[in-house]
Amino acid sequence: MAFLYETHLHTKESSACGVSGGREYIRKYLDLGYTGIITTDHFFRGNCLANRNLPWKKWVNEFCRGHEITREEGARLGLDVFFGWEETIGADDYLIYGLDKEWLLEHPESSDWSLAEQFEEVRRYGGCVVHAHPCRYAHSNKRVPSSKKHVDGIEAANSGNNQTSDIMALSQAKKLNVTATAGSDIHCAADIWTNIAFGVYLDKKMKTIADYVDAILNNTISALKVPAGYFDSSASS
Numbered sequence: 001m002a003f004l005y006e007t008h009l010h011t012k013e014s015s016a017c018g019v020s021g022g023r024e025y026i027r028k029y030l031d032l033g034y035t036g037i038i039t040t041d042h043f044f045r046g047n048c049l050a051n052r053n054l055p056w057k058k059w060v061n062e063f064c065r066g067h068e069i070t071r072e073e074g075a076r077l078g079l080d081v082f083f084g085w086e087e088t089i090g091a092d093d094y095l096i097y098g099l100d101k102e103w104l105l106e107h108p109e110s111s112d113w114s115l116a117e118q119f120e121e122v123r124r125y126g127g128c129v130v131h132a133h134p135c136r137y138a139h140s141n142k143r144v145p146s147s148k149k150h151v152d153g154i155e156a157a158n159s160g161n162n163q164t165s166d167i168m169a170l171s172q173a174k175k176l177n178v179t180a181t182a183g184s185d186i187h188c189a190a191d192i193w194t195n196i197a198f199g200v201y202l203d204k205k206m207k208t209i210a211d212y213v214d215a216i217l218n219n220t221i222s223a224l225k226v227p228a229g230y231f232d233s234s235a236s237s
Contacts, residue, residue, distance in 0.1 A: 008183025011066030022070025036080030098127025159196035
């Protein structure tokens with residue numbers, strides 16, 4: 001039995017670009033057979049909604065609102081909801097998994113990490129770093145990680161990317177020998193029905209976000225949930 005998870009989702013309560021509230025996603029993902037979702041709202045240097053001038057602990061409370069609302073509705077309807085975030089450093093974005101709100105409250109320095117610090121500290125505290133939607137055109141450059149020095153995985157399928165970009169990303173993940181992931185990068189619940197619901201399949205049901213971290217670090221994601229024929233048969237569901 002395989003368990004299906006959304007790994008990249010934004011809420012309007014915490015991401016300035018979010019269109020749908022966290023509650024709006026739950027029923028739709030349940031209807032599509034997902035076991036759970038991971039909220040990944042934009043963090044301090046990304047397109048976050050919370051006012052950056054707030055004292056740190058108030059900022060963290062505001063930042064986590066989207067996740068908490070989503071988790072509450074998920075618990076009510078029977079969909080597991082886990083916590084992550086998406087940070088922007090330079091022209092690139094990174095998905096952080098494995099750290100929680102309580103950790104954030106005690107670590108204001110996380111708002112100003114360098115790329116190296118982000119990787120070192122996230123790993124130090126039991127998390128992992130995934131390069132989000134690489135190969136997307138930005139500032140007239142192709143954004144693709146050239147090494148695995150600062151990442152544990154590459155988001156090889158992102159529904160906001162075109163197929164060519166994702167094929168490049170998957171090729172780079174294989175070249176660097178890092179885990180390939182997939183996520184919808186969803187901002188609007190209505191879009192779930194337009195065949196952009198991506199995700200990952202795991203052989204074991206996640207109990208905590210640490211289980212997803214383990215799957216990335218040990219490359220045990222069983223398959224990527226992407227449209228039929230998106231990659232070759234070994235990479236797609």
